[in-house]
Amino acid sequence: MSYDIYFLSRLDGQSWDEVLEAMEDAAEHSEPIPTRVLEAWDRIVPQARTLLGEVEITEYEQESRDLSHSGTGIDLSVFGDEVSITVPYWHAGDDTEVVLGQVSALAAIVEKETGLTAYDPQTERPLTETPPVGSIELMSRITEDLRSRYGG
Numbered sequence: 001m002s003y004d005i006y007f008l009s010r011l012d013g014q015s016w017d018e019v020l021e022a023m024e025d026a027a028e029h030s031e032p033i034p035t036r037v038l039e040a041w042d043r044i045v046p047q048a049r050t051l052l053g054e055v056e057i058t059e060y061e062q063e064s065r066d067l068s069h070s071g072t073g074i075d076l077s078v079f080g081d082e083v084s085i086t087v088p089y090w091h092a093g094d095d096t097e098v099v100l101g102q103v104s105a106l107a108a109i110v111e112k113e114t115g116l117t118a119y120d121p122q123t124e125r126p127l128t129e130t131p132p133v134g135s136i137e138l139m140s141r142i143t144e145d146l147r148s149r150y151g152g
Contacts, residue, residue: 001088001089001142001146002073002075002086002087002089003086003087003088003089003100003122003135003138003139003142004084004085004086004099004110004120004121004122005084005085005086005103005107005118005119005120005127005135006020006023006082006083006084006118006119006121007082007084007107007110007111007114007116007118007119008020008023008116008117008119009115009116009117010117013132016119016124016125018117019119020119022068023082024050028074031063031081031088032061032062032063032080032137033062033063033064033078033079033080033081034080034081035063037081037083037087037114037148038062038065038141040113040114041065043113044076044109044113044114045057045067047109047113048067048076048106048109051067051102051105051106051109051150052069052071052072052074052102052106053071054069054070055067055068055069056069056070063079063080064078064079064080065076065078066076066078072087072091072099073088073090074086074087074099074103074106075086075087076104076110077107082127083110083114083116085103085106085107085110085118087099087100087103089139089142089143089146090143091139091140091143092139092144092147093140094141096136096139096140097132097136098137099139099142100132100136100139101132104127104132107127112147120135122135122138123135123138
């Protein structure tokens with residue numbers, strides 16, 4: 001389970017639900033990463049390293065890219081033209097604020113370099129419109145719930 005951020009392109013008049021539905025439909029077809037996204041990836045990686053420190057990069061031909069930070073579990077993925085950030089529900093308390101701050105900073109980099117909008121499906125709104133306190137409380141609550149059920 002993870003806290004997810006999707007990067008979406010929304011047309012004027014299109015609802016977020018319609019954008020998400022189109023993303024799900026497109027996910028059924030594996031296509032190469034578009035050139036514009038590959039070029040953005042090349043600009044994002046050095047900035048992500050500056051933000052997070054040591055990261056592991058995995059590239060699979062023209063189909064996917066993955067940037068992982070082992071200390072936080074933050075993962076930036078590109079699959080075809082889908083871009084997303086995930087962070088596992090490991091974090092609670094003050095740690096949550098720090099990690100979600102890093103997620104927000106990474107999302108801002110991705111938005112700047114791709115022109116896509118970071119969307120938070122947990123709060124059902126763009127990340128820039130999501131109050132940090134709400135995300136922090138949500139992640140902490142879910143992490144604590146999972147720990148109480150499964151230990152850890």
